[in-house]
Amino acid sequence: MLAIITSPGVLVQNGTPSRAIIQALLNISAAGSAVGVTSNLSKPAWFDDAFKGSKVKFIKTDARQNGSVIKEIAKQLNIDPYNVLVLAGKSEDMQMAKNGRAILIAAGWSTDRTIRALGIQVSDAAELEALVSLTHGWTGHWWFEGEKPKYRARALADLSGYGRDVTATQQNFARKLTATVKSGGPQLTALTLLASRSLLIDGVYEVENLLWGVYPSSQVSTGGDDEVLSDFTHRLRTTVSLARFAKRDEPLFIRHTASEKRSLNRGADRTDPTDQITSMHLNPWYKSRLRGRNVIIVDDCTTHGLSFGVAAAFLAAGGASSVTGIALGKFGNTMKYFDIVINSDPFKPIEADQFESAPCVFFAGENDPRAQQSLITLIP
Template identity: 70%
Template sequence: MLALITSPAALLQNGSPSKTLIDSLIKIRASGNAVGITSNHSRPAWFDDAFKGTDVIFIKTDARQNGEVIRNAADTLKIEPYDIMVLAVKAEDMQMAKNGHAMLIAAEWSSDRAIKGLGIKVSNGQELEELVRLTDGWTGHWWFEGNNTNYNARALADLSGYGNSITVAQKALAGKLTSTVKNGGPQLTALALLASRSLLIDGYYEVEDLLWGVYPSSQPTHGDSEVLSDFTHALRTTVSLARFAKRDEPLFIRHKASEKRSLNRGGDRTDPSDQIATIHVNPFYRTRLRNRNVVVIDDCTTYGLSFGVAAAFLRAAGAASVTGLALGKFGKTMQYYDITINSDPFAPVTQGQYSSAPSVTFEGNTDSRAQQTLIRLMP
């Protein structure tokens, strides 16, 4: 079960309660999820008529910004705060969600500048219904979760068993993930919400000095054109209490094309040399990475090589910690890479300017419940 909490202001359009939005909340409640309207003020005059005969409740609270209403609701419903969605139309709603450690969704019809800057949004009641439907039933955490000395690794779902042929499945699922990230819509919003929920479970709302980035694709790029950039923006604006990143300034520069690893079936796909030789950290972050806790997003990974390479560059640049997060993981093992960059990480690195030990199995925990949820989201 999920719970949805919002404020009376979210249901107003042109100063009057919106019947379509109210009907959507009633449908969400009828589907078995809890729904509450909360405010520092008294119950609106229109509330009783609007929700007559339903179990939608009104919650009056003195200071919802501190998140206490989220914690109280979680205790009452016997769920966790990260099982609660907050539909935000005002900055106070956003503060309520972040301080209460709930999932945060922006109402696109809001005129509040803080809400407009959030990355996970719905534009109407129907999209909200669909988002709840897609997210409901998510009982898993990460499919893979591992922590090691130099970096941590996370994968949202295990895609190895998708379809009858692993090779065909990998190509199809990677295409669907890319299409979903490129095209947006309810599936992408749900995907971002599930990833943010897992980060909330991990306590990332308490991690200070977070900086978020995308691992670059194989083609040269100097701008913020990666398909995962908007997805990463959605995560950082939802999970982080503060944001340390700049749009249009990618964390990594791919200064020349790298080998497409998924097509290199005959080569050693755990060899980091090609990746090290073709990327470096964006010099924009030369004074901005010291003691930062960095999250690097990749769409799909097989051996986890991108995480090891990213961590090596970021540690050389002064990062305090690095977590690699993949939406999908192909294959049953994740490898751990001990790589050291011995030159300037903000410039191209050549052979002899780094050292690398043979990769080993990345020890960690797996949770198979995540796989089917991600497959269900793919259109």
């Protein structure tokens, strides 16, 4: 079961209650989700007439910003806070969602700059209904999750059956993902929501000193934050993290030399980290800012898991406390765990003799079959 919580101001456009948004909430309620409109002010005069005959409730509460109303609603409905969606129109709504550990959705018609900068947005009533419907049907968690001594790994969906040729499939999926991230719209919004909900199930709000980053592409960095996954990662951060530590145009990793695109070279040893390590380094901007941080690294897809092992080695050398690698898709059952130690300054280029790597081993983990087809369906 889901609960949808919003405030009266979100339902008013140009000084008048929006019939389209009200009808969307009525439809969502009729479909089985709990819907509530909350405020620390009295119930609007138009509310009873707008929601007559429905189960939509008005909830008057003080200090909404502390999130207690979210926790109370979740308790009454016997659901977890990550099954509560908050449609936010102003900063107080955002604070209510974050402090209540709910999923935060921005009303795209809001004029509040803080709200317009949030990651998950709906532009109109139809998109709101579609997003709620998607969330209602998403009962899974990560397709894959595993824990190892130096880092943990997560993958949103299994893409093993998506075509027979893994190499061609990986290229195809990467192109589709890139297009989705660049074009935005409902698909990107839905992708962000699925990843956000899985992070909330993991208790990401309780993790202190978070830092978010993107594993770099094989191309030389241009000096800006232009990786195709950067915007997606910032969307995740604003949705599920209380932290504000993240700087635009300062990527965590710098690719100083183009690396071999591993998916294109079938004959190469795809578990050898040398090319990856010697072609990149940590951004010096983070040299005094990385120590003690718990870092989440996002990559589009993984097969052998080398990117997570390499990222973990750099981040450990830079002083990070923990590393979690998140891939949107995982191919096959060949993911490895890499125990790599960098013996030089990770904020400068690394030579081939400046790191040590133990033989990689199988990265065992747990699978949740409910998540298997999510991305394939989402990005056709």
